[in-house]
Amino acid sequence: MTFTLWFMGRPAAGKSTIAKRVENLVNERGIRTENLDGDEIRKNLHPDLGFTKEDRELNNRRTAFICRLLNRNGIGVVTGMITPFRDSQEKVREIIEPENDFVLIYVKCSVEACAERDPKNLYEQAREGEIKNFTGINHPFQEPHNPDIVVDTEQQAVEESVVYVENRLEEMDVLAGDAEGEYAFDINRTEEQDIKERLSEEGYLNDD
Amino acid sequence: MTFTLWFMGRPAAGKSTIAKRVENLVNERGIRTENLDGDEIRKNLHPDLGFTKEDRELNNRRTAFICRLLNRNGIGVVTGMITPFRDSQEKVREIIEPENDFVLIYVKCSVEACAERDPKNLYEQAREGEIKNFTGINHPFQEPHNPDIVVDTEQQAVEESVVYVENRLEEMDVLAGDAEGEYAFDINRTEEQDIKERLSEEGYLNDD
Numbered sequence: 001m002t003f004t005l006w007f008m009g010r011p012a013a014g015k016s017t018i019a020k021r022v023e024n025l026v027n028e029r030g031i032r033t034e035n036l037d038g039d040e041i042r043k044n045l046h047p048d049l050g051f052t053k054e055d056r057e058l059n060n061r062r063t064a065f066i067c068r069l070l071n072r073n074g075i076g077v078v079t080g081m082i083t084p085f086r087d088s089q090e091k092v093r094e095i096i097e098p099e100n101d102f103v104l105i106y107v108k109c110s111v112e113a114c115a116e117r118d119p120k121n122l123y124e125q126a127r128e129g130e131i132k133n134f135t136g137i138n139h140p141f142q143e144p145h146n147p148d149i150v151v152d153t154e155q156q157a158v159e160e161s162v163v164y165v166e167n168r169l170e171e172m173d174v175l176a177g178d179a180e181g182e183y184a185f186d187i188n189r190t191e192e193q194d195i196k197e198r199l200s201e202e203g204y205l206n207d208d
Numbered sequence: 209m210t211f212t213l214w215f216m217g218r219p220a221a222g223k224s225t226i227a228k229r230v231e232n233l234v235n236e237r238g239i240r241t242e243n244l245d246g247d248e249i250r251k252n253l254h255p256d257l258g259f260t261k262e263d264r265e266l267n268n269r270r271t272a273f274i275c276r277l278l279n280r281n282g283i284g285v286v287t288g289m290i291t292p293f294r295d296s297q298e299k300v301r302e303i304i305e306p307e308n309d310f311v312l313i314y315v316k317c318s319v320e321a322c323a324e325r326d327p328k329n330l331y332e333q334a335r336e337g338e339i340k341n342f343t344g345i346n347h348p349f350q351e352p353h354n355p356d357i358v359v360d361t362e363q364q365a366v367e368e369s370v371v372y373v374e375n376r377l378e379e380m381d382v383l384a385g386d387a388e389g390e391y392a393f394d395i396n397r398t399e400e401q402d403i404k405e406r407l408s409e410e411g412y413l414n415d416d
């Protein structure tokens with residue numbers, strides 16, 4: 001049993017910054033993690049995907065599937081994705097949670113504050129219509145109903161948010177597995193694995 | 209450093225059977241592996257993909273990307289994919305090999321012998337035109353130029369092929385990593401990882 005830490009929030013809310021700092025703290029405990037970044041996923045898995053609702057949802061679901069694959073091999077995952085739609089926020093949990101800890105961390109920041117930071121002038125470009133489907137300007141952002149952790153980067157300093165996330169992960173016992181060797185590879189396959197293998201055998205002619 | 213064992217060959221050539229037996233032997237050495245099966249990849253990553261040349265190549269490339277992700281976390285991968293196009297056979301190697309051992313295992317069997325086995329009457333249906341794009345009947349199959357290992361399931365018994373693959377893997381030193389702890393997670397990121405992270409930071413606003 002291991003975990004996926006899924007940082008969600010608007011562009012420029014601070015997802016990547018906080019995720020990276022939290023990941024460092026987790027690694028310092030000797031717990032291995034993979035940082036799945038959206039750009040790499042897009043580039044390698046589906047360079048054709050755009051930023052429509054359907055494409056964003058597909059991107060989220062595919063990323064969740066990869067989180068699950070890594071998790072079931074004992075690799076914790078840290079990822080930052082806008083995840084603007086509530087359906088996706090729930091769907092990615094459904095994909096990962098049955099077997100592993102899924103932690104939805106909402107990096108909260110108002111659209112006004114994000115637009116004020118706007119390190120690459122993207123909010124401004126979106127307002128002027130130069131970028132389409134830009135979250136928060138001309139594309140929806142739905143706040144999550146059931147985040148496990150919320151940090152408010154408009155009110156808190158980065159370090160404060162990072163420490164808060166770490167403390168909450170401890171309280172939730174998400175980081176406890178390693179000490180007891182729970183992250184070690186379990187050679188005994190689970191029932192799901194058996195089902196998967198049976199399906200694979202039955203359908204092996206279509207495997208490519 | 210770990211490995212991807214990529215079993216390729218015609219439908220009904222025996223890829224899954226031999227891959228599963230080889231994987232069991234690898235696991236018995238205490239080396240963890242993930243069995244990536246084509247059906248699971250298709251169902252979860254791209255249920256929309258068909259069996260045209262382009263779709264098969266995309267399926268192969270995406271699977272290779274997932275192999276790379278698992279490999280860089282110390283997880284060996286075993287997969288069976290028809291991989292009918294030479295371009296793909298070379299492309300998947302390019303994706304995986306720079307960092308880890310990529311072993312292309314050609315499970316060789318003539319189309320006549322495969323069609324004779326035909327456990328699910330698929331060859332027959334393809335001949336009658338009921339299945340389109342069926343490898344070897346109405347869709348190409350290109351033998352690999354540079355397989356690392358070849359087993360001939362028309363001439364050899366299954367057990368013979370399995371033992372041969374295991375011996376070749378030993379000779380190639382592919383299974384040697386674990387004993388020396390090479391498969392342990394390396395907390396020091398590679399240069400590629402650093403580049404990836406920098407790219408991610410530069411493009412983080414498009415991460416979803």
